[in-house]
Amino acid sequence: MPDESIMTSFQSLINNVTRFNIGKKTFLIPEMNKIGVHLLASVFKSYGINAQVIETCKGLDMGQEYTSGKECFPCQITTGDILYFMKKEKALKGTDFHPENYVYFMPEAEGPCRFGMYNKFQRMILDSIPDLKQVKIASITSEDSYSLHGIIDQASVKDLRKTGYFSVVVADILDRLIWRVRPYEVEPGITDAFMERSMLAMKKTFVAYGYSNNYNKILEKLVEIVQEGSSLIDSRILPKPLIGIVGEIYLRSHLQANQNLVKVLENYGAEVVNASIAEWVNYASYNVFLDAKNNLRLNLKQLKFKGLKDYLKKVIVFGCEFYYQEYKQRQAYKQVNKYLDLAEDHSVARLNDILKREDLFSFDIGTEACLSIPGIMECAASGYNGVVNVYPFTCMPSTITSAIIKSRIHKLKMPFLDTPYDTTSQPGREAAIRTFMFQASRHLKKYGRQNKSFH
């Protein structure tokens, strides 16, 4: 007979990590990229959902206490974040604390790495703490391109997904505005202060216009912010070495986790462009679309007609979703680039073409290596002066990226640096970054900077 407690915990992974309706609950979103999660929470709020971004890194010691050290660093951080929030909430609310009123958001990705396991692992931890058993974990997956089906009312699924995606693009642009302006700011600290204000203004804009899908109003506000941001640039400062960042999405965008890498690079004289978050969402949609297309083709070839209708439907649905997303993204960048030259994004289909042409890796394997490897090649082709690959210590896709790209980097003639992170601060990291930046400035002197677009 199987152990009953094991069966119960397996059942809990199925029953309590799923698409819970978040309608009347407090919906807890862990922080990743600061602007992005706050805008996303505002979109949910515009639909009347009580969404809350939970503080990050305050409970890292609790995250470490409940993990063995072999888990991915983002898993440790987010585990600490949810435990810290719950502890604080319980202390604050006392007898009014009702764990069943909270839904914690932890999406997942299909594929060979561990991201699909965070929410299950965290479920086991919450189940082991009597007061927190009833906290639900809502999960959406890359398998259906992060559809919100099941977690909100059916009538809102499509519109909220679209506006959620738009908030991701807007947050990417605001991040790129910071990285474009800060290295050339007229007064130290002025960009950060301006962006704090701008984030608040944009949050209000999404709360006001998110539900009605009024993208024009949102774009209007975005353009206004970009225009104001461009006025903070001191035009007398000469162009600095342009550094691209690729790697694992959480580490790339979580300031504390990457020990403020962008600022460290800036302190050593860089202008930085980090890979975007929308790129990952586009990649997820593109992958599902590609999968459906391949299955449709295969079934036709083998004269298997049973699943054809389903695959055809998927091709249409996810194809439209993917092209719509890239269209909205291009439209937003086009508007703001009238006022300031912000780096545009990779086209995911083009990244796939690069991988195929160079025979380096395959979208069939999946993971962020599909984006990082061709992303580095694109940086080299677009006149960047260096690329940093940032990732959690032991991260599988980023280790693959590093292993594959190192055989090419000599040919690309561009400085490259791997920066793995965990909870420790490595004494040699700063020296490595300084050396890398010296190489990047030599690269700038020799080759200059061409254009900033990834296209």
Ligand code: SF4
């Ligand atoms: S991408 Fe890396 S850090 Fe993220 S879950 Fe996979 S192995 Fe872990």
